[in-house]
Amino acid sequence: MLTQSAKDGFDTLLMQSLKSSMTPAGEQAEVILLSEQEHAANDASQIVVLTVSSYLFRAMVLFYFTPNADTRGHYARLNHIQTEDMSEQTFMDAIAECGNLCCGILNRELGKFFAHLGMSTPNVIDKQCAAFLQKLNGQHLQHFAINITQSPRFYISLCVSSYADIDFEVDPDAAGSETGELELF
């Protein structure tokens, strides 16, 4: 069972991770919680899915996208390349790597509360698969959207299944882990 504090913690950490990983340099972004009704407006065609798991829980994160010009433009800006230089493979890899970065942040932050976490590699699936999320019997299903200045709205879902009682509290003002610095041994 997940306490309300734990549910809020998963939401807060994912919202922070989304903002950090999906916002191109110099742009503004806002991550919001969506109701089921608001989420129904999500007309994306594909999903990148990743999981962060321990022996206590499994958190599945779904990043919805439509492979069109606006989405290409977003991922080109995110990776500092020209849209015309982005092949189909490069485009799909950029979306997958963005999911990888986002869940990497989530994984690291959850690591402050849980030992022995593991993260999957990204997988691309059809949007129709999302209709079966309820079948996972998750204890926490939440939908989000990220609004970025020059990009289309992107939708994200989180589904947490727990195998034990889970309670932790996230300080939303706590600083995240340092990134990009070389730690020499």
Place this chain on the structure above:
Amino acid sequence: MAKILVVDDSSTVRTEVGDFLKKNGLDVILAVDGHDGLAKLKGDPAIKLVVSDVNMPNMDGLTMAEKIRSELRNSAVNIIMLTTENSPIMKERGKAAGIKGWIVKPFKGEAVLATFKKLVDG
């Protein structure tokens, strides 16, 4: 000329890291996973630094680091992990395999360039 081997299953990361290092005068070789990395290192004694992801299909970066020391018997090459992971357990495993350092993604080239050059020049 001494070379850097960049190992990552993501072409986005390979391109980002490889292009940055090339623009800064370094000779770069790319590999897509641990298997590929081992093969490229085995065939090229000019490689002096390996920058590798951890989570990759076929062979992960930490297993590759262990095999570089045990199977290739190469104790000279410097190995740095570039990964989203930051777990102490993984770092300890890396230290046991003799890796030199750890970078948490995203890659920020300017922050590490000087050290990379030192490690390549030996």
